[in-house]
Amino acid sequence: MNKPAPTQQKKTLEKNATLSREERKKQLEFQNEAVVHLHSLYNYALHITMNPDDAEDLVQETYLKAYRFFNSFERGTNCKAWLFKILKNNYINRFRKDSKEPGKVDYDLIKDFYHSIKDTRNDTTEADSDYFHSLLHEEVYQALHSLPEEFREVIQLCDIEGFTYEEIANMVDSPIGTVRSRLYRGRKLLRVQLEGYAQKHGFNTDDNQ
C-alpha cells in the first residue's frame, strides 16, 4: 500500500498537530501489517459469504474491529492469521444469526464470477496427458464448494491462504490433529469430485502413470 514518503509524512505530521504521535504510529503500523492483507481477506470473505456485498461488509467490519483492537495484536505473530480469526468470528456472529442459510451455494454467482475468465484448458503449452490440466476453474471451485464446510475451510486456509497447521488450529478452535485429519479426508473427497469432472473431459483417472 502507499506509504507516504518520509518528507511528506513529516509535513503531514506537523500539520496535524491534533493527532497524537501515538495514533499516527499506530496508523502507519496498521497499514504495513494489516491493510496489506486486504485482498486475501476479501477473497476469503467471498468464499464464505458467496455474496460480494456481504463480503465487503464483512471485510470492512473486520478492519474496523482490527484497528480498534490493534493494541492487542501480538507483535511478531502472523497478522494475517489474526485478521482471519477476527473475520471468521464476525462471520459467525453476524451471518449465522441472520436468516441467511449458511453453506448454500449460489451457482449463478459462481457463473458470474467465472464468466469472464479465459480458461487455460485449451491453450496450455504443455503437452500433457494429465487430467489436472483438463479441469476448468469453475469446476474446481464447484468441487471445493461441494465439500462439507469443516473440510472446505481447512483446505482453503491451508492450500489457498498458506497458513500453518498451528495457525489453522487456532482459527478453527481445534487441535492440530483434527486439522491434519480434516485435510486428509477433505482432499480425498475433493479428489473424487475432481476425477468426476476429469472423466467428463475424457480422462481415465484410474491410470497410475
Next chain:
Amino acid sequence: MDCTKASVLMSAAVDGELSFSEEEHFLSHLSECKECSGEFDDAKKTKMIIKEKIIRFKAPQALIDSIMQLTNFDTRETEETRLYD
C-alpha cells in the same frame, strides 16, 4: 511404519509439517508401499490443483478506499475513524 500410521501423517507430509524424524519414517514407508506412495502423489496433486485453479479476485476499489481511510493521515478522515474508538 504401517499404512494406518502413514495415512495419519499424509496431509502433514504434503504440507511440509512433519518433523525430521517423522518425515524419514514416512518416506521409508512410501518406498516400500505402492498404495501409500500413489495416495501421496494424488494428495499433492489435489493441493496443487486448488492452488492453481482457484481464482483470486481483487477487492473493489471502494472497499480499498474505505479501509485506507482508517489509516489515512488526512485530519478530516481521521476524525471520522475516531467515532469508532
